[in-house]
Amino acid sequence: MSEPTDTFVFTCKDHFVDIRSYKTPTATQAAFPFDWAFYGEVVRPADGGEPTYTHTIDSRYINALATLGKEKAQIYLLPDNANTVENEQGDEVEVGEMLNPDTMEIEKFVEIWRPLDPLRGSQKTPIGRTELYNHDFNDDEKANCLVLLIETEGFKGKLIKIGSWAQAFLQDTSIDGIAGLTVVRAAKIDGTDEWKDLISWGTFADSVPVGSDIYAQFDKVGASVTVNKLIWKRLL
Structure with missing residues (x-):
């Protein structure tokens, strides 16, 4: 293999x-x-x-x-x-x-x-x-897991955040081929509240929510947040 x-x-x-x-x-x-x-x-x-x-x-x-x-x-x-x-x-x-x-x-x-x-977002x-x-997750850490979908017309996309990791894939459906795609993988640096992009590829990478402050705004299922003109809504 x-x-x-x-x-x-x-x-x-x-x-x-x-x-x-x-x-x-x-x-x-x-x-x-x-x-x-x-x-x-x-x-x-x-x-x-x-x-x-x-x-x-x-x-x-x-x-x-x-x-x-x-x-x-x-x-x-x-x-x-x-x-x-x-x-x-x-x-x-x-x-x-x-x-x-x-x-x-x-x-x-x-x-x-x-x-x-x-x-541990810095630990691969x-x-x-x-x-x-057997991990001792507290309630706050469990509640911090998110599934977000793009609500903006003409776009498809999903982001999943689990603990100190986040990953997203989205498409601008008005653009043919791979030029319409965006990929982001990010992680929170161990021991800090700072998030770092591990992968940031595509035109709309800056429209993907990354960071503790913005994740806090998705405080309940159904919450919507606009990031650089793209609307993300919490599904789970």
Whole structure:
């Protein structure tokens, strides 16, 4: 197994934002330094079957529109089917089927996921799931998890903040291709109240809410805040 990207998936309830930035982008990849960026929801069957992961906005789909056309590019929006088990190291092993963009076939895949400490935004060292589950979160820290959606007409976007981490992906639907996309990943520096952008890419990066003061304004579900002309509303 190998992993050419820094892959972070932020999940809250059944909402997720998945950003996979190249560790060392080539000259060709530098124009859009992401192998994949998408967000969606987890759909869990009532019968307890394997969940599926929908793709509300998908960079691979948007990139394929210009070459394949809308009908053929739809294959990139097919939901992924997957199930997970925990291995002996405490990692989450995800096994399922999804589109392989290199072969354009639905193929089996295996991904291994490791959790980060949600309250240490400067720390990328994974922690064990037992440690995560036994973490002593206080009520304030739990309430500080947010799922935000863009309400501005002509835009789609989602931000998920978990503790000291935040990640967002959005699209200006009036612009074709990757030029209409914006990606932001941010973290709060340990021991401070200062937030730092780890990734800030796209025209509307400054319209993504980042910072303790602005997160405090989303004090309840349904609260709306305008950031540089984009309206964000708290969903969860």
